Amino acid sequence: xxxxxxxxxxxxxxxxxxxxxxxxxxxxxxxxxxxxxxxxxxxxxxxxxxxxxxxxxxxxxxxxxxxxxxxxxxxxxxxxxxxxxxxxxxxxxxxxxxxxxxxxxxxxxxxxxxxxxxxxxxxxxxxxxxxxxxxxxxxxxxxxxxxxxxxxxxxxxxxxxxxxxxxxxxxxxxxxxxxxxxxxxxxxxxxxxxxxxxxxxxxxxxxxxxxxxxxxxxxxxxxxxxxxxxxxxxxxxxxxxxxxxxxxxxxxxxxxxxxxxxxxxxxxxxxxxxxxxxxxxxxxxxxxxxxxxxxxxxxxxxxxxxxxxxxxxxxxxxxxxxxxxxxxxxxxxxxxxxxxxxxxxxxxxxxxxxxxxxxxxxxxxxxxxxxxxxxxxxxxxxxxxxxxxxxxxxxxxxxxxxxxxxxxxxxxxxxxxxxxxxxxxxxxxxxxxxxxxxxxxxxxx
Numbered sequence: 001x002x003x004x005x006x007x008x009x010x011x012x013x014x015x016x017x018x019x020x021x022x023x024x025x026x027x028x029x030x031x032x033x034x035x036x037x038x039x040x041x042x043x044x045x046x047x048x049x050x051x052x053x054x055x056x057x058x059x060x061x062x063x064x065x066x067x068x069x070x071x072x073x074x075x076x077x078x079x080x081x082x083x084x085x086x087x088x089x090x091x092x093x094x095x096x097x098x099x100x101x102x103x104x105x106x107x108x109x110x111x112x113x114x115x116x117x118x119x120x121x122x123x124x125x126x127x128x129x130x131x132x133x134x135x136x137x138x139x140x141x142x143x144x145x146x147x148x149x150x151x152x153x154x155x156x157x158x159x160x161x162x163x164x165x166x167x168x169x170x171x172x173x174x175x176x177x178x179x180x181x182x183x184x185x186x187x188x189x190x191x192x193x194x195x196x197x198x199x200x201x202x203x204x205x206x207x208x209x210x211x212x213x214x215x216x217x218x219x220x221x222x223x224x225x226x227x228x229x230x231x232x233x234x235x236x237x238x239x240x241x242x243x244x245x246x247x248x249x250x251x252x253x254x255x256x257x258x259x260x261x262x263x264x265x266x267x268x269x270x271x272x273x274x275x276x277x278x279x280x281x282x283x284x285x286x287x288x289x290x291x292x293x294x295x296x297x298x299x300x301x302x303x304x305x306x307x308x309x310x311x312x313x314x315x316x317x318x319x320x321x322x323x324x325x326x327x328x329x330x331x332x333x334x335x336x337x338x339x340x341x342x343x344x345x346x347x348x349x350x351x352x353x354x355x356x357x358x359x360x361x362x363x364x365x366x367x368x369x370x371x372x373x374x375x376x377x378x379x380x381x382x383x384x385x386x387x388x389x390x391x392x393x394x395x396x397x398x399x400x401x402x403x404x405x406x407x408x409x410x411x412x413x414x415x416x417x418x419x420x421x422x423x424x425x426x427x428x429x430x431x432x433x434x435x436x437x438x439x440x441x442x443x444x445x
Contacts, residue, residue: 020050020051020052021051021052021129021130021443022051022052022054022126022127022128022129023047023051023052023053023054023128023129023130023132023439023443024054024056024086024123024128024130024131024132024147024151024153025043025044025047025053025054025055025056025131025132025133025134026056026057026058026131026132026133026134026135026140026143026144026147027040027043027044027055027056027057027133027134027135027140028040028057028058028060028061028135028140029041029044029055029071029074029078029134030061030067030068030070030071030074031071031074032067032070032071032310032337033061033067034279034309035250035279035364035365036135036160036161039134039160039227039249039250040134040135041074041078042253042428042432043134043158043432043435044078044083044134045078045081046432046435046436047083047132047436047439048078048081048082048083050436050439051439051443052082053082053083053084054083054084054085054086054087054124054126054128055078055083055084055085055086056085056086056087056088056089056123056143056147057085057087057088057089058088058089058135058137058139058140058143059088059089059090059091059112059119059139059143060137060139060140062088062089062090063090063091084124086123086124086126087121087122087123087124087147088121088122089119089120089121089122089139089143090119090120090122091108091111091112091118091119091120092118092120095108095111109202109206110202110205110206110209112138112139112142113138113206113209113210113213114209116142116213119139119142119143121143121146121147123147123150128147128151128153129153129443130153130154130155130156130439130442130443130445131144131147131148131151131153131154131155131156132144132155132156132157132158132439132442133155133156133157133158133221134158134160135158135160136157136158136159136160136161136162136163137163138163138210138213138214140157141157141163141214141217141218142213142217144157144221145217145220145221148220148221149220154222154442154443154445155220155221155222155223155442156221156222156223156224156225156438156439156442157218157221157223157224157225158225158226158227158249158435159224159225159226159227159231159243159361160227160361161231161359161360161361162230162231162234162235162359162361163210163214163218163235164207164210164211164214164215164235165207165234165235165236166234166235166236166237166239167234167236170234170358170381170399171207173358173399173400174203174283174358174359175199175200175203175204176400177282177283177285177287177288177358177400178199178203178282179196179199179200180287180288180291181199181282181286181287181318181322182196182199183196184287184321184322184325184326185318185321185322218242222442222445223244223438223441223442224239224242224243224244225243225244225245225246225249225435225438226243226244226245226246226249226361227245227246227248227249227250227361227362228245228246228247228248228249228250228361228362228383228386228387229245229247229386230360230361230362230381230382230383230386230387231243231245231361232245233382233386234361234382234383244438246431246434246435248362248387248425248426248431249362249431249434249435250362250364250367250431251367251425251426251427251428251430251431252367252368252371252425252428253428254428256340256368257371259340259341259344260344260368260371260372262341263341263344263345263348263372264348264372264373266345266348267345267348267349267372269349270349270350270351270374271349271350271351272300272302272303272304272351273303273304273305273306273333273349273350273351274293274296274303274304274305274306274350274351274352274353274354274409274413275305275306275307275308275346275347275350275352275353275354275369275374276289276305276306276307276308276353276354276355277353277354277355277357277363277365277366277369277376277378278355278357278360278363278365279309280307280309280310280311280315280319281359283357283358283359284357284358284359284360285355285356285357285358285379286307286319287322288356288379288400288402288405289305289354289356290305290319290322290323290326290328290332291326291402292354292356292402292405292406292409293305293326293328293331293332293354294326294327294328295402295403295406296406296409296410296413297328297331299410299413299414300410300413303331303413304331304332304333305328305331305332305333305354306333306335306346306350307332307333307334307335308335308336308337308338308343308346309335309336309337310336310337311334311336316334319332319334344368344372347368347369347372347374348372348373348374350374351374351412351413352374352375352376352377352409352412352413353365353366353369353374353375353376353377354376354377354378354405354409355369355376355377355378355379355384356378356379356402356405357378357379357381357383357384358379358381358399360381360383360384361383362383362387363378363383363384363387363388366378366384366387366388366394367422367423367425370388370391370393370394370420370421370422370423371422373420374393374420375393375394375395375412375417375420376388376393376394376395377395377396377397377405377408377409377412378394378395378396378397379396379397379398379399379400379401379405380396380397380398380399381399384396387423388423391421391423392417392418392419392420392421393417393419393420393421395408395412
């Protein structure tokens with residue numbers, strides 16, 4: 001693998017009589033991609049106030065031209081705050097084309113693990129003082145490691161989800177959710193066998209390779225940070241001691257708090273629908289939620305499920321196919337992307353949020369729901385149990401027990417809940433202050 005470096009002119013910026021240090025940040029600050037991207041955007045905004053901040057975009061986002069185009073407003077905002085885009089990574093074009101040719105993402109997802117040195121990295125030459133990586137996907141973690149080695153500077157990574165699982169049972173449940181998806185989108189027995197075989201092969205190989213690659217690369221970072229203790233718990237083993245965590249590293253910012261207060265005054269009545277928490281993804285429990293809706297609708301025939309967020313055309317096609325198979329196509333409403341205030345209004349008006357997520361660290365959607373007075377039913381995974389285990393308004397069932405999930409939901413729909421309380425959390429300013437101190441620690445190495 002080769003790194004291309006472009007020369008740029010450097011100038012020293014003064015702050016309180018001292019030169020600002022130069023921080024190279026690997027991030028995908030595009031909220032369209034979910035809560036992790038929103039958090040990265042917020043971190044970048046804060047970094048720009050204290051450091052000369054330079055953005056490197058990893059291949060997962062750089063290769064998605066639609067996301068970049070739809071995120072121009074955010075990129076321009078970052079530029080106005082003084083942040084410079086100085087680099088990107090990319091995969092070989094033949095791998096990107098494989099999705100169109102073979103109608104599968106398997107090669108794109110496995111190739112970077114099998115051949116980690118094949119990615120092209122372009123970055124402007126400069127005197128960077130440290131690398132900060134704001135995501136856990138392999139494109140970000142690997143790029144950060146290469147940049148740190150290339151410039152011989154200290155590095156840190158902020159894990160927003162577990163990059164791998166120490167527990168065989170947890171990985172098994174994630175695998176089962178993928179197989180449920182494959183089974184339900186298949187029309188023929190042969191197709192089902194092929195889909196399930198591909199899923200088993202891909203997921204097993206990907207998890208095995210991920211463990212090997214991540215463990216090797218993460219050990220090279222000076223600081224490994226998590227947004228929640230649950231990340232270290234999920235990784236297990238040596239990482240319980242090696243991963244530092246903000247516990248939690250996510251909260252509502254002032255804009256969110258003001259919007260929630262406004263929405264709660266506006267929406268005072270619960271409507272006859274439930275809402276899906278989190279993005280539309282197999283790991284976030286979309287299949288579990290649809291099956292649960294079928295069971296719930298036997299008791300409440302008029303109930304609807306509202307699903308918010310962007311869904312690509314192929315995924316939406318398959319989800320609608322599942323809805324038809326389950327005979328619930330008239331009970332699911334897809335809103336597409338909606339502004340945050342509108343999303344809050346939908347959650348505030350729901351009788352319940354269903355959150356059967358298998359993959360999480362700190363569920364932001366649950367925090368929003370509780371602040372909006374809407375109870376939550378979720379699987380008992382570390383991210384839920386550690387962060388919301390004793391919070392009134394959160395009901396948990398064992399992971400993969402869709403029937404128990406549905407029964408809990410029906411009980412709430414019939415009887416309501418005694419209380420829904422927002423948990424006490426650190427403010428975003430407190431979290432950001434803690435994170436900035438860790439960045440300063442990194443820059444001092």
